[in-house]
Amino acid sequence: MSFYENLVTETQMNYSYHYSVYRMGKTVYPLTKKEQPSYEEQLEILLQKIEEADSIVVGGASGLSAAGGGDFYYEDNASYRKYFGKYARKYGFKGAFAGSFYHYDDPAEKWGYLATFLHTTQNAEIRKPYLDLNDLIKDKDFFVLTTNQDTQFVKLYPESKVAEIQGDHRFFQCSRQCTDDTWDSIEPVHEMIEGMGDNTAIRKDMIPRCPHCGAEAFPWVRGYGNFLQGKKYEEEYQKISDYIQEQAQNNKKVLFLELGVGRMTPMFIQEPFWELTKAMPDAFYISMNDKYDLIPEMIEDKAISIRGDIAKTLADAIKMRDAQ
Numbered sequence: 001m002s003f004y005e006n007l008v009t010e011t012q013m014n015y016s017y018h019y020s021v022y023r024m025g026k027t028v029y030p031l032t033k034k035e036q037p038s039y040e041e042q043l044e045i046l047l048q049k050i051e052e053a054d055s056i057v058v059g060g061a062s063g064l065s066a067a068g069g070g071d072f073y074y075e076d077n078a079s080y081r082k083y084f085g086k087y088a089r090k091y092g093f094k095g096a097f098a099g100s101f102y103h104y105d106d107p108a109e110k111w112g113y114l115a116t117f118l119h120t121t122q123n124a125e126i127r128k129p130y131l132d133l134n135d136l137i138k139d140k141d142f143f144v145l146t147t148n149q150d151t152q153f154v155k156l157y158p159e160s161k162v163a164e165i166q167g168d169h170r171f172f173q174c175s176r177q178c179t180d181d182t183w184d185s186i187e188p189v190h191e192m193i194e195g196m197g198d199n200t201a202i203r204k205d206m207i208p209r210c211p212h213c214g215a216e217a218f219p220w221v222r223g224y225g226n227f228l229q230g231k232k233y234e235e236e237y238q239k240i241s242d243y244i245q246e247q248a249q250n251n252k253k254v255l256f257l258e259l260g261v262g263r264m265t266p267m268f269i270q271e272p273f274w275e276l277t278k279a280m281p282d283a284f285y286i287s288m289n290d291k292y293d294l295i296p297e298m299i300e301d302k303a304i305s306i307r308g309d310i311a312k313t314l315a316d317a318i319k320m321r322d323a324q
Helices: 003-017 019-023 039-050 062-067 077-093 096-100 107-122 130-139 153-156 186-196 233-250 270-279 297-302 310-323
Strands: 055-061 139-148 161-163 167-174 181-183 219-220 253-259 284-289 303-307
Touching: 003 019, 003 039, 003 233, 003 270, 019 186, 039 130, 039 253, 039 284, 055 130, 055 233, 055 270, 062 130, 062 310, 077 096, 077 107, 077 303, 107 167, 107 186, 130 153, 130 253, 130 310, 139 233, 153 161, 161 233, 181 186, 186 297, 233 253, 253 270, 270 284, 270 297, 284 297, 284 310
Parallel strands: 055 139, 055 253, 139 161, 253 284, 284 303
Antiparallel strands: 167 181, 167 219
């Protein structure tokens, strides 16, 4: 098990043992009682820490995509209706994930929905918060860790700079895990969408299957089903492990920049970032979140949490930087 995966496993125990606490939007870590700087002061600190950092570790989660319009996962809103309208009308789903977990009688109908979901994210333009984030960090040494599966980061950066530890909508796996193998989903998804047209189901002969055993395929993402934690999964964890360990061994001044972590998955980015900020003498932690401003007492002197719309925060930081 790699360094970072081991750290995630340790922090995940908190979530398992204290699920009721996390379910209420809280954490088991004692939180600081220190008053936080004003919004303008926080932006100044953000720009200062980016400038001073030898390296930046970005932790990008669902709130970052939601801030740029990728907010259709849990809500029956305009963007959900735009991409999934025919399923919302037929089934009454209240968000994209509701359709993903629905038990369809017909596998061709299920794949009509899954293909729609995958096609939507695979073909989405890079959202503005991602572009603004890139504007702020592009001249620095950085690495991206993400729990997002929507391919936004890999549209911006080479895969060597991104660790997708929760999977990626561009790949299929065997639903039975008969093989430690993943393969391209982009072309099959495109063909399913083209063949389906205005219908809600694909042709049965288009249902993707494992090239090894013939079982039904499935998206290579945690949350949909039997997530394959094989070679590719380990490679993603190894990338982030190698990067952080290199920074630590060379006594680098590291900025841990967390964006949009919710209360369902604090163990993958947020709590490991807290532990690493505590452990590394010259590390600093900054989070951006529209709902939570959690700072553990143990790092209260080397952390800030900017609560507000992430898209606005990033845009405001650029304006402040350009005005200086």
